[in-house]
Amino acid sequence: MAPSFVINGGDFAAAIGKTSSGGRASSVYSEVQTSRIDYALPLPSVLTGPFKIVDGPASSAAGNPDGIASLFPNLFGQPSTMLVPTDGEHALDSGRKLKIGVVLSGGQAPGGHNVISGIFDYLQAHAKGSTVYGFRGGPAGIMKCKYVELTPDYIRPYRNQGGFDMICSGRDKIETPEQFKQAEETAVKLDLDGLVVIGGDDSNTNACLLAENFRSKNLKARVIGCPKTIDGDLKCKEVPTSFGFDTACKIYAEMIGNVMIDARSTGKYYHFVRLMGRAASHITLECALQTHPNITIIGEEVAAKKLTLKNVTDYMVDVISKRSELGYNYGVILIPEGLIDFIPEVQQLIAELNEILAHDVVDEAGLWKKKLAEQSLQLFEFLPQAIQEQLMLERDPHGNVQVAKIETEKMLIQMVETELEKRKLEGSYKGQFKGQSHFFGYEGRCGLPTNFDSMYCYALGYAAAVLLHSGKTGLISSVGNLGAPVSEWTVGGTALTSLMDVERRHGKNKPVIKKAMVELEGAPFQKFASMREEWALKNRYISPGPIQFMGPGSDDVNHTLLLELGLVAA
C-alpha cells in the first residue's frame, strides 16, 4: 500500500561521494520506479554468445562525397560494420582493460541512462577492470574534464529510469581549435581508449569531427555516437529510429487520448494540441497514428504544398463546419511545434519585421507597415492582435522576433474563431466553437522509458562498447531488425561520414547529418493520408492509455517504426 521507498540512501551517498548536483543518492522512489530498476533487459542473441566483427564495403557520403572526404581525410570511406555470431572464439580480447568516457548531449530523451548501463555492463562482462567516466553536463564536461567515475552502485538507481540526471547533459559544442585542444587534453589526461557521444544529428556530427581529430593527432581515443532524440529526426536505413521517440510519443498519445474522450464526453470543446518537434513533424504524425484526431497538420506537407496560414486555417474551418453539420461541435487537432517555420510567407514576414525593427521607428499610427511587402502586410493584418503584439515586442538578445515564443495553438484558435464568426454571419456555419489549447512537451522528455526504449538503449550502449573494444571509431551504434523479437535484433556500427552532407554556413563548408524529415511518400504519412478524411468526420478516437510495463500493450512498438519497416500497424 505504501507507494514509495527511500532506496539505498547511505550506500549511494557513500559510493558516489557527497555531490551537490542533485543526483539520486538517497532519492525517494515510487513503487513503479523501484520495480523498473530490476527490470531484466534481454539482449540481442548475437551479443550473448561469441561473435566476430565483419566490415562491409567502403562507404561514401549522403551527399557531396568529395567535400566530406576533404573534411574527414582520415575517416572518409571507412566501412560500416556488423556483429555476426560465430562458433569459434570470441573476437575481442577480454583481458584488455578499457578506459571509456561517455557524454549526454542536448535535450533529454527517455532511455539515455540505459545506454550508459549498456556500455558499463558490457565492459564489466567482457573487459573486466575497465573504467567508465561520465562527463558531467554535456560536452562542456569533456572540455573542462569534469567527470564522475561510474560504479555499479552509482548506476543502479538510474537503470530503466527517465531523465539524463545521472551525469546531466548540455548544449555546448566542441567547435573551435581551442575546444578541440581541451578535448584532446582530457583524452590524454584520462588515458581514454574511447568516448561515446549520446546525442542528436549535431552531436553525432560533432562526435565524428572529434573522432577525425583524435585520429589525426594519433590519440588512441576512439569515438562512437549513439542516436538520441525524441523528435525522431535522426534515422536512416542502418539506424531505424532514435531512442526516446517511442516513449515520448506514447506519453503524448496518452494525454491526447484522454483529451479525446473528454472532448467526446463534453461535446463542446475543440482541443488544439501543440506537440514538440521544431524541425520535423514525426511526433505529431506518430501521435496521430496512435490516436486518430480529427485534424492533424504535418509541417512537411505544409511546406511541400506551399500552404499559407490562411490555407491551414481554412482547412481547419472546413472540417469544423462539416463536423458541426453532423452534430459534432467538438474535436481534437494536432499541431507540430515547428508549424510556423514550415510556412514560407511567415518566414518572409518575420525576415521583413526583423529588418524593420532593427532600423526603423515603429510609430503608433502604423506608418511603418508601409515598409512591409504587400503579401507580408496582408499576413500581418490577418494575424490576431495578440500575435501581432508578440511579434513586435518579444525579441531575443539579438533583437530578432522570437518565433519559438509564439503559441501556435492559441494563434490558430483565434484565427479559426474569427473565420467561423465570418461564416456564421454569412449563414454557412451554424455551430458553436470553443477552443482549448494544450502544449505537450516537457512531460514527454523524461518519462520512464517504455520496454522498447529500455531494451533498445541497452543494446545501443552494449553495441557502442563493443565497437570501442574492437578499436572502431567514427561509427554510430546501430541496432536493427527492430520489428523482430529482441533476440533477433542486429548489432553493428554505421560510418558517420556515410550519413553526412556538406552545408555552406557563414561562408564555410560544414559537415551535417541531414535531419530525417517526414517523407510524404513514406509509409507512415501515406497511412495517415489514407485515413485522415475518415478521422475528420467520423470519430475514430483511440485512447492508448498510460504506458504499461507489464501485460497487454507493454511490448508494443510505435507505428512509425513498424510502418517504415514494412510491418503492419493498425
Next chain:
Amino acid sequence: MAPSFVINGGDFAAAIGKTSSGGRASSVYSEVQTSRIDYALPLPSVLTGPFKIVDGPASSAAGNPDGIASLFPNLFGQPSTMLVPTDGEHALDSGRKLKIGVVLSGGQAPGGHNVISGIFDYLQAHAKGSTVYGFRGGPAGIMKCKYVELTPDYIRPYRNQGGFDMICSGRDKIETPEQFKQAEETAVKLDLDGLVVIGGDDSNTNACLLAENFRSKNLKARVIGCPKTIDGDLKCKEVPTSFGFDTACKIYAEMIGNVMIDARSTGKYYHFVRLMGRAASHITLECALQTHPNITIIGEEVAAKKLTLKNVTDYMVDVISKRSELGYNYGVILIPEGLIDFIPEVQQLIAELNEILAHDVVDEAGLWKKKLAEQSLQLFEFLPQAIQEQLMLERDPHGNVQVAKIETEKMLIQMVETELEKRKLEGSYKGQFKGQSHFFGYEGRCGLPTNFDSMYCYALGYAAAVLLHSGKTGLISSVGNLGAPVSEWTVGGTALTSLMDVERRHGKNKPVIKKAMVELEGAPFQKFASMREEWALKNRYISPGPIQFMGPGSDDVNHTLLLELGLVAA
C-alpha cells in the same frame, strides 16, 4: 505488435441502433483499452453472499437541522443504512423487476462508466428482467425524457474505460417547479422505480431534492446519489472519497514527476504547474504528497493565514533564492487552479473593478484608478501588465472580470521574475531564473480509471442498485473501509440530509452539501507541512510513473485517502 483493434463494430451498431452521438459503436480501441474491458472486478464480500440491510439511528444535519427539516419534511431524520452479511436468506426479493434510470451530472471523472455497469450487473444478477435507462446529456435528459435503454452489448465497450460518453453528462439542474414537473413526468412515463444521480455536491443536493419531491408526490421512484468529482471535495466519514480523484491525481502526478526529472536533468527551469481544483486544493495536496515538489501552494492555507499575493510571491522568491545558493537554479512549483479565489485582497480588487467597469469610463490616463481603494490600487499596480490588461479586457457576458481566465501560473512567473530582478540589483540573489508554465487539467478527467477507481465505482454502483432494490431513497451510496482489501469493504447508504446545511442565497434558504476543503489540521496537510521544508531545499522528487494496471504499484491507493484513514503513506 499491432497495437489497436476495431471492437465489435457491427454488433454494437446493430444493438444500439444508429446514433449520431459519437458513441463507441465501431470504436477503434488500443490494446490497453481492450484489455481493460475484461478486467475482472472483485466485489466487497458482503455483496457476494446473502445480506440484510440494517438501519442506523435517526440522522440530523451537518448544520441548521431545523432548516433542513423544513426543506425536507419527508426525508429529514431518516437513518443511514448498512449491508450486513447474514447466514439466513437474502433480504431482497429477486423476483421483483425494477425500472431504474441513471444520470451523469457535471464534469467528467474516471470511473463513471463503472458505476453504471455496477448498477446494471447487480440488477442482472439479483433482479433479472429489470430495465436500466441511461438519461442522455445529464439532468436535461431527465427533463426531456431523452434516454437510451442499456443492454449488455451497449455497456460492454465502456467497462473500466474513462469518460462519460456512454450517456454523456450535462450541467443543467432541476430547480424550478416546472423542471421538477418535467422530472415527475419522466418518472411516471418510464414507470421508474428508481433513479441514480452520479455527481458532485450540487448534484447530490439536487438528487435529495428530487427524492423529497417524488416522495411528497407519492411517486414510487426513489433517488440515490453517488459521489463523483476529481476535485475530491465531496467526502465525509461515511463517504471517504469521491471517485475519479485517485485516477486524476495519478495522471497529474505522472506528468509532474516527468517534469521534475526534466528539471533536474536540465538544471535551468522552474516549472510552475497549475492543477485543477477551483474550490478546494485536494488535488494539489495529493500531487505534492506523491511527487515532493519544492514549493506547493495550498489555497486553504493562504485563506486561513490571510496571505496576500505579495506574501505568496515572497515565499516563492525566498525558496528560489535559497536554492540558488545551494547551486539549484531549477525546481517545480504546484499551484491550485483556485488560488486567486483564496486571496482576500484579490477578491476585493475584483469586486471594485467590476463596480468601476460597470459604471465608469476607463480613461487612458488612468484617472479611473483613483476610484480604487488604497490597498486595491497597490495590488493592481503590483500585478504584471499582461494581467492588468486581462482583468480590464476579458469580461463575461454580465460584464464581470473573468477570474477563471487568469493563468495564475504565468502571472506568478512574472511576479517572481520581477522580484528576483529586484533582489539581483540589491545583490541578495545571484542565480538564474527561467519559468516554464503548465496547466494539467483536461488530461486527467477522462483517463482510464485506476484499479482503485474501477473497483470503487463498481461497488458504488452495485450499492446504489441494492439501495433502490430495498426501497431506500435520499441516500448517497457509501462504500467504506477502503484501506482494506476489497473483500472487506463496507457497503451502505448515507442520508443525504445528514450531510446538509442551509445557505442563504438570493434571499432564499438553500440546502447545500458543504464542499470538503483541505483541513489544515488533517493528516494529509500535516504530513505535507512536516516535509515541505525538506522538499524545498533538498531534491526529494518522486516520479510516480504512468498508472499501471498490472504488477507493482497497480493497486496503490492515493496518499490523501490513506492518511485520512490513519494508514501510513510514505
